[in-house]
Structures are given as structure tokens and as C-alpha cells.
Amino acid sequence: MANATLDTPLSRSLGCRYPIIQTAMGWVATPELVAATCNAGAFGFLACATSRPQQAEADIRKVTELTDRPFGVNFLMEQPGAAEIVDAIVRYGAKAASYSRSPKREFIDKLKAADILCVPTVGAARHAEKAVELGADIIVAQGGEGGGHTGIVPTSLLLPQVIDAVDVPVAAAGGFHSGQGLVAALAYGADGIAMGTRFMLTAESPVPDPTVDRYFKASVMDVPVTTQVDGLPQRVVRNELVAELEASSSVALLIRALRSALEYRKLSGASIGELISAAFSMRKNDKLTRSQMIMAANAPILIKRAMVEGVPSEGVLPSGQVTGVIDDRPTCAELIERLMTEADGALARLNQH
Numbered sequence: 001m002a003n004a005t006l007d008t009p010l011s012r013s014l015g016c017r018y019p020i021i022q023t024a025m026g027w028v029a030t031p032e033l034v035a036a037t038c039n040a041g042a043f044g045f046l047a048c049a050t051s052r053p054q055q056a057e058a059d060i061r062k063v064t065e066l067t068d069r070p071f072g073v074n075f076l077m078e079q080p081g082a083a084e085i086v087d088a089i090v091r092y093g094a095k096a097a098s099y100s101r102s103p104k105r106e107f108i109d110k111l112k113a114a115d116i117l118c119v120p121t122v123g124a125a126r127h128a129e130k131a132v133e134l135g136a137d138i139i140v141a142q143g144g145e146g147g148g149h150t151g152i153v154p155t156s157l158l159l160p161q162v163i164d165a166v167d168v169p170v171a172a173a174g175g176f177h178s179g180q181g182l183v184a185a186l187a188y189g190a191d192g193i194a195m196g197t198r199f200m201l202t203a204e205s206p207v208p209d210p211t212v213d214r215y216f217k218a219s220v221m222d223v224p225v226t227t228q229v230d231g232l233p234q235r236v237v238r239n240e241l242v243a244e245l246e247a248s249s250s251v252a253l254l255i256r257a258l259r260s261a262l263e264y265r266k267l268s269g270a271s272i273g274e275l276i277s278a279a280f281s282m283r284k285n286d287k288l289t290r291s292q293m294i295m296a297a298n299a300p301i302l303i304k305r306a307m308v309e310g311v312p313s314e315g316v317l318p319s320g321q322v323t324g325v326i327d328d329r330p331t332c333a334e335l336i337e338r339l340m341t342e343a344d345g346a347l348a349r350l351n352q353h
């Protein structure tokens with residue numbers, strides 16, 4: 001049962017029962033996972049960063065069919081079709097939009113004009129300040145142990161810096177999986193937590209069993225940061241493919257990336273013009289080199305191989321280090337109930353001191 005003291009500015013502004021966010025994960029945060037999260041009292045973000053606008057719209061509609069609770073949508077402001085995705089977010093009345101790299105003022109203004117909360121993820125205090133200047137309503141502060149693209153500052157050091165730097169609600173991310181962690185984040189002064197990997201390893205997550213087994217087998221030490229997937233630092237489970245990418249020459253990496261780009265084009269239906277324009281926008285905004293820009297096409301294709309097709313040795317498994325302490329696959333409702341019970345226990349222990 002929820003403890004009344006865990007009602008925070010984060011849960012109040014998002015309109016959910018508990019101050020817990022399920023972050024967006026490409027190929028993983030499907031309408032089913034998002035709806036299960038929201039129905040369990042937390043707040044889910046739908047992953048649309050690798051979707052075409054039509055698919056994004058269908059997924060957003062599906063969430064509204066599966067839950068009447070508020071939910072959010074994640075996208076990349078530089079992806080092909082981003083403007084149409086913003087329109088769909090507004091049209092279907094999502095409660096919040098999340099993004100990380102390259103925020104664009106025109107999209108943020110449009111979302112805010114429709115009362116949609118802007119919830120960027122940042123990995124450094126100065127990025128949090130910049131994000132609030134641009135209109136962020138809530139900040140997700142992700143420490144270096146977090147999954148997928150990630151910074152280098154650990155959560156324990158980043159969190160107090162971000163809390164000091166901004167005066168909007170802050171959700172702590174990177175390494176969270178338990179109610180004790182939730183209470184610890186609140187004790188730092190955060191307003192709640194955001195979890196990716198923990199929600200990826202739930203019953204409603206679509207990730208196939210062979211891939212889930214690789215996550216369960218990984219220890220905390222088996223989840224390094226590599227730049228060899230798409231040119232940006234990304235935390236992933238070490239596997240055969242990552243070893244191969246790390247050992248590849250830059251020419252071999254570029255050839256692989258070009259193959260991925262062609263496959264991504266087929267899959268997404270984006271025109272060559274759209275892909276080139278997205279790539280140049282990434283190059284400019286994320287300050288990528290030309291080879292990093294080409295490598296960016298790798299990530300969605302290689303992640304899909306593991307997360308959708310279920311071939312973990314040939315794909316990329318984005319993950320937080322927290323996978324090293326997770327070995328079960330509860331439903332979202334069981335997970336949230338467990339976290340809240342643990343949080344109540346942790347608070348009771350603190351009150352005894």
C-alpha cells in the first residue's frame with residue numbers, strides 16, 4: 001500500500017499515484033508496457049524515437065485504448081517526421097513528452113502551448129540548467145550507471161548537483177530498482193525515480209526470452225560503455241557483437257554502418273533526403289564527426305536484432321549496470337507493489353533511529 005508521504009511534486013504534476021517513471025526504451029517501451037506501468041500507478045513513456053509518424057500515432061492511440069491513465073511519449077527532435085509526432089502527441093493529449101539530445105525550441109513551444117509537460121533527460125548539471133531555460137517542466141537526471149546513451153557522472157554525484165541547479169521537479173535515474181533506492185533518491189532531495197532496465201525486465205516487456213537470459217546472466221561488471229555502436233557513449237551488455245565492434249577497424253565499422261543505414265531506410269520508409277537531413281542535424285547539434293554521423297544508423301538496427309528478433313549474440317543490448325542485480329521478471333503491478341512495500345519498510349526503519 002502506498003505511503004502518503006510518497007506523494008511528491010513529480011507524481012502530482014504527472015498525475016500518477018507513485019513518484020516512479022518508466023523511461024522510454026527503443027523497441028521495448030511498447031503500448032502494452034506503458035499501459036501496464038500506468039495501470040499499476042507509475043508513469044510510462046512510450047518509445048517513438050525509432051518510429052515513423054504513422055507508427056508513432058498508432059502506438060499512441062493504442063496506449064489510450066489500453067489505459068485511461070496519463071502517459072508520456074519519447075521521441076528525438078531530430079528524427080525524420082518529428083513534427084508529425086509532435087502533432088500526434090498534442091492530438092491524443094499525452095500528458096508529457098520526453099527527449100534528450102538536441103532539443104528544438106519550436107517543438108518545445110508547441111508542446112507547452114498544449115499543456116504537455118516537457119521532460120528531458122540530462123547527464124550533467126549544466127545541461128539541466130539549459131533544459132529548464134528551454135522550457136523543461138521536469139528533469140530526469142541520469143547518472144553514468146544508467147542504460148543506453150549515458151554520461152560519466154555517477155547518480156550519487158549528479159543528483160545533488162542537478163537538484164541544486166534547477167527549481168523544477170527532478171526524477172533520479174541510473175541504477176534504480178528498489179524501494180530503498182526510491183527513498184534514497186527522495187532523501188537526496190529528488191521528487192522520484194525513473195527506471196529503464198528494471199521495467200525492461202518485466203513480464204509485459206516484449207523482449208524475447210533468449211535476450212532476457214543474457215541480461216540476467218550479466219554481472220554489474222559486464223555492462224561497459226562503448227562508443228563503437230553509434231559513435232556516442234552507450235552502456236550495453238558485453239557480448240560477442242560488442243567484442244567484434246570494439247576490435248573492428250574504422251573502415252569495417254563504416255561499412256557495417258552503411259549497411260545498417262540501408263536497412264533502417266527500408267524499415268522506416270524514410271526517404272534518403274530525410275535520413276540525410278536527420279544525420280546532418282545530429283552532426284550539427286550533437287557535434288558528431290562525419291564517421292560518427294554515419295555510425296548513428298547502426299543503433300536501431302543492431303538493437304532490434306537482440307530486442308525484437310531475440311538473437312542476443314548478434315545484437316546490441318542497451319542496459320544499465322543495475323541488470324547485474326536483477327534476476328526476476330515480475331509484472332509491472334508486482335514490481336510497483338514490491339517497490340512501495342520496500343519504501344515503506346525503509347521509511348519505517350529510518351523513523352526508528
Ligand SMILES: Cc1cc2nc3c(=O)[nH]c(=O)nc-3n(C[C@H](O)[C@H](O)[C@H](O)COP(=O)(O)O)c2cc1C
Pocket residue numbers: 023024025026028047049074099100121142145146147148149173174175176194195196197198200317318319320321322
Ligand atoms: C534497452 C534500452 C533502450 C533504451 N532506449 C532509449 C530510447 O529510445 N530513448 C531514450 O531517451 N532513452 C533510452 N534508453 C535509456 C532509458 O530510457 C533510461 O534513461 C535508462 O535506462 C535509465 O537507467 P537504468 O537502466 O539504470 O534504469 C534506453 C535504455 C535501455 C536499457
